[in-house]
Amino acid sequence: MPPHATARVPGELVNPGRPVGIAFTGCGYAADFYGATLPNYPWLDVRGAYDIRADRAQSFVHEYGGRVYGSFDELLADPTVAIVVNLTPVTLHHSVSKAALLAGKHVYSEKPLATRLDEASELVRLAGQRSLLLSSAPSTVFSQSAQTLMQAVDDGLVGRPRLVHAALDMGALAFMAYTDWHSKRGVPWPFEDEVRNGCVMEHAGYQLSWLVAMFGPVVRMAAHTASLLVDEWTTLDAREVAPDHSLGFLEFADGTVGRISIGWVAPTDQTLTVIGDKGTLSVGDVWQASEPVMLRRRVDTNGKDHAYLAPPEQLPFVVPAAGYRYTDTHDLTVGAGVADLAWAAAENRQPFLSSDFCLHLLDVSLRLAKGTGVAESVAVPPSADEKLSDSYTRHLVTAGQRHTRRSATADLAGGKRRT
Ligand SMILES: NC(=O)c1ccc[n+]([C@@H]2O[C@H](COP(=O)([O-])OP(=O)(O)OC[C@H]3O[C@@H](n4cnc5c(N)ncnc54)[C@H](O)[C@@H]3O)[C@@H](O)[C@H]2O)c1
Numbered sequence: 006m007p008p009h010a011t012a013r014v015p016g017e018l019v020n021p022g023r024p025v026g027i028a029f030t031g032c033g034y035a036a037d038f039y040g041a042t043l044p045n046y047p048w049l050d051v052r053g054a055y056d057i058r059a060d061r062a063q064s065f066v067h068e069y070g071g072r073v074y075g076s077f078d079e080l081l082a083d084p085t086v087a088i089v090v091n092l093t094p095v096t097l098h099h100s101v102s103k104a105a106l107l108a109g110k111h112v113y114s115e116k117p118l119a120t121r122l123d124e125a126s127e128l129v130r131l132a133g134q135r136s137l138l139l140s141s142a143p144s145t146v147f148s149q150s151a152q153t154l155m156q157a158v159d160d161g162l163v164g165r166p167r168l169v170h171a172a173l174d175m176g177a178l179a180f181m182a183y184t185d186w187h188s189k190r191g192v193p194w195p196f197e198d199e200v201r202n203g204c205v206m207e208h209a210g211y212q213l214s215w216l217v218a219m220f221g222p223v224v225r226m227a228a229h230t231a232s233l234l235v236d237e238w239t240t241l242d243a244r245e246v247a248p249d250h251s252l253g254f255l256e257f258a259d260g261t262v263g264r265i266s267i268g269w270v271a272p273t274d275q276t277l278t279v280i281g282d283k284g285t286l287s288v289g290d291v292w293q294a295s296e297p298v299m300l301r302r303r304v305d306t307n308g309k310d311h312a313y314l315a316p317p318e319q320l321p322f323v324v325p326a327a328g329y330r331y332t333d334t335h336d337l338t339v340g341a342g343v344a345d346l347a348w349a350a351a352e353n354r355q356p357f358l359s360s361d362f363c364l365h366l367l368d369v370s371l372r373l374a375k376g377t378g379v380a381e382s383v384a385v386p387p388s389a390d391e392k393l394s395d396s397y398t399r400h401l402v403t404a405g406q407r408h409t410r411r412s413a414t415a416d417l418a419g420g421k422r423r424t
Contacts, residue, residue, distance in 0.1 A: 028083065039339050039340055088343065118139075122367060126364065141360075172277075217369075221258030233249055252265070294327065
């Protein structure tokens with residue numbers, strides 16, 4: 006088994022020494038996350054923004070600075086722009102990033118790099134051939150929580166990591182008031198795009214980026230997806246909606262194994278727990294930049310006691326809090342990825358979120374979204390036990406006639422049986 010990796014994430018983002026010109030393309034919902042956190046990195050010089058909806062570009066520059074570009078070509082022709090930040094819808098990431106690279110710009114893309122691995126690989130190749138940098142969100146690895154967790158793992162506080170449990174279940178989206186969600190500038194949350202892209206392509210990176218940073222690349226995996234609430238969307242055809250739940254088994258290069266659950270069906274669970282041979286480390290919500298990192302050390306036990314972990318202790322953060330945050334349901338440190346790219350460009354090296362790293366996250370995300378590997382059929386031989394028979398199962402799913410007794414749980418469900 007390879008030895009456990011050592012710390013790789015830069016602790017604090019460093020001023021590259023001179024302003025770096027950046028421009029935004031796509032000024033929708035997520036753009037406010039960026040605008041609000043950019044002042045943390047005053048060397049990022051916002052030159053302007055473009056959106057096919059001029060009103061959105063206008064409101065963005067009004068709030069966050071720079072000028073409105075009349076076209077994407079005009080943005081690309083601006084010699085003061087070194088980095089293009091691509092915040093267009095996911096299906097446009099490839100074409101927009103490609104145009105920016107061809108125009109000689111470094112690119113920071115929202116996640117995922119592209120919707121297909123071959124298209125993302127093309128971008129990585131193109132960047133390499135042109136000595137340009139290509140990087141992608143999420144950049145929550147720079148958060149106080151992530152930095153502290155990674156440091157604690159590298160310092161061996163839980164010994165050797167063996168197992169990791171990760172979840173990005175954000176609650177039952179179809180039952181939430183998602184049409185009421187608006188960004189600071191009033192841009193509505195683009196729920197149709199989100200549910201078409203699916204929970205995995207939208208959210209897997211928030212866990213995978215931390216896991217791969219800690220344990221190395223995924224070397225073996227299996228996944229299973231399900232479409233559980235897809236017919237609950239009132240404005241979307243269930244056939245256009247991506248699976249809304251994915252369960253994955255992951256094995257990392259350092260030998261750590263893990264399970265990951267991603268979806269918008271189960272109640273909110275955005276936890277990450279690293280289980281080592283000397284204890285556990287956990288973060289309650291990977292979407293909150295300053296979520297406490299809790300250590301439970303292994304302790305000796307005796308007698309008939311199942312307890313083997315000491316009470317949780319909160320670890321001190323290893324990096325300071327960002328001064329400027331986006332006060333939303335999640336605090337994603339978004340500007341940090343652009344800042345790290347600017348720093349890397351000034352030093353002529355790859356950013357922490359390198360193109361290869363982002364490509365690997367996309368590769369694993371696509372496999373989690375496809376969900377192949379564990380869906381084998383289970384043959385059930387004929388049995389006298391009616392619970393194992395087809396007819397019993399059919400009875401359960403068709404609100405049966407045999408169990409006519411009203412139960413307490415049926416009362417709780419308003420007297421209804423599942424149909
Ligand atoms: N919505 C979220 O909560 C959230 C959070 C973090 C990251 N993201 C990511 O951010 C990216 C953008 O998502 P969003 O939620 O801001 O979507 P959005 O639809 O609100 O914004 C996208 C913007 O791009 C513009 N646009 C469309 N085509 C364009 C083109 N050819 N050139 C320039 N602009 C164009 C649209 O007019 C729109 O204003 C996605 O990759 C998404 O995964 C979204």
